[in-house]
Amino acid sequence: MKNFTASYKGSSIITNKNNENEGKNISTSERIEIAREAINFLTAYPRIRAILVSPHDKIPFEHAWQSSCNYPASSEKIHNYLLKGGNWGLMHPAGMSIGIDEDNEKIRNAALSLGDTARFNTGTPGHFCDLFLIKDEPVGNIPLIDGAYIRGKGGQNLGPGSIHPNGNIYGSIYLHLVPPVVVTKSELLEVFKPYIKGKEKLSKNDSKPEYKQPLNPYSLTMKDLINVSGFKQSGSKYQGPHPIHGSATGNNFVVDFELNEWYCFRHGTGGGPLQWIAVSTGVFGCEESVPGKIKGDLFWQVIAAAHNRYALSYEKLAKALGTA
Numbered sequence: 455m456k457n458f459t460a461s462y463k464g465s466s467i468i469t470n471k472n473n474e475n476e477g478k479n480i481s482t483s484e485r486i487e488i489a490r491e492a493i494n495f496l497t498a499y500p501r502i503r504a505i506l507v508s509p510h511d512k513i514p515f516e517h518a519w520q521s522s523c524n525y526p527a528s529s530e531k532i533h534n535y536l537l538k539g540g541n542w543g544l545m546h547p548a549g550m551s552i553g554i555d556e557d558n559e560k561i562r563n564a565a566l567s568l569g570d571t572a573r574f575n576t577g578t579p580g581h582f583c584d585l586f587l588i589k590d591e592p593v594g595n596i597p598l599i600d601g602a603y604i605r606g607k608g609g610q611n612l613g614p615g616s617i618h619p620n621g622n623i624y625g626s627i628y629l630h631l632v633p634p635v636v637v638t639k640s641e642l643l644e645v646f647k648p649y650i651k652g653k654e655k656l657s658k659n660d661s662k663p664e665y666k667q668p669l670n671p672y673s674l675t676m677k678d679l680i681n682v683s684g685f686k687q688s689g690s691k692y693q694g695p696h697p698i699h700g701s702a703t704g705n706n707f708v709v710d711f712e713l714n715e716w717y718c719f720r721h722g723t724g725g726g727p728l729q730w731i732a733v734s735t736g737v738f739g740c741e742e743s744v745p746g747k748i749k750g751d752l753f754w755q756v757i758a759a760a761h762n763r764y765a766l767s768y769e770k771l772a773k774a775l776g777t778a
């Protein structure tokens with residue numbers, strides 16, 4: 455019998471007090487059900503992406519998980535991989551969402567002081583993961599005391615339904631899928647200040663922006679964003695392989711520098727510089743770049759991604775690329 459319930463509309467709490475080994479005995483279908491509940495919940499928060507994680511492990515399965523190999527939570531790829539026994543991770547491409555691995559009471563109370571947020575048990579008894587959305591600027595990865603961690607930009611937390619190396623199931627005894635609390639970066643840092651143990655890293659590798667020359671956010675053009683060497687030119691148009699997902703024919707992508715637009719023949723999608731930044735930084739997949747997509751939260755997520763990639767002022771970017 456199913457021994458948990460979930461709702462992301464209200465303040466439902468899942469408890470399975472009788473199950474002291476954190477879900478070791480639950481069936482595969484129950485494990486998938488836990489993952490499904492979380493996936494349904496996450497579709498409302500596209501800034502949190504899903505990645506494949508090796509079975510019974512915490513290590514991302516695909517090498518490019520921080521760039522091109524992260525997906526909408528509802529992606530079939532994630533679902534099929536879970537069915538095959540794989541784990542999955544909640545990934546924060548732009549640092550506009552975070553997951554806190556909280557491994558002690560003090561840190562849990564600090565998180566609770568920010569409000570009633572989404573939370574689930576991890577694989578170690580008594581440990582939880584809290585999800586928050588960030589309102590203003592990207593949060594990186596910040597080590598906290600006692601092995602706790604704020605996972606932000608380029609970081610990931612194992613998702614509900616994943617199997618810990620010790621056999622325990624994430625989200626099996628506690629799966630509290632209420633809307634993540636929205637906080638500013640300074641509110642977050644203030645609350646966790648006493649527990650911060652090390653320096654914030656804005657990506658796992660702390661990599662430098664790829665562009666040597668700073669771009670001007672007020673004249674961001676496709677020309678600045680795409681390298682067309684090797685492309686076929688016809689007037690202001692250049693055609694070649696899609697720079698992110700590649701091409702079987704070598705010709706599935708066209709960019710027009712005069713119109714300042716791009717188009718993908720594989721997916722029938724396209725857009726301007728803002729959409730390209732979103733696709734090239736992994737905020738969303740090429741197949742998702744449709745008109746009207748970038749608004750509200752997603753707009754700020756793209757701005758954050760552009761800020762991180764091109765080292766441009768957050769505020770100037772938002773002004774230059776228009777507000778949602």
Ligand SMILES: [Zn+2]
Binds near residue numbers: 718720722723741
């Ligand atoms: Zn495409």
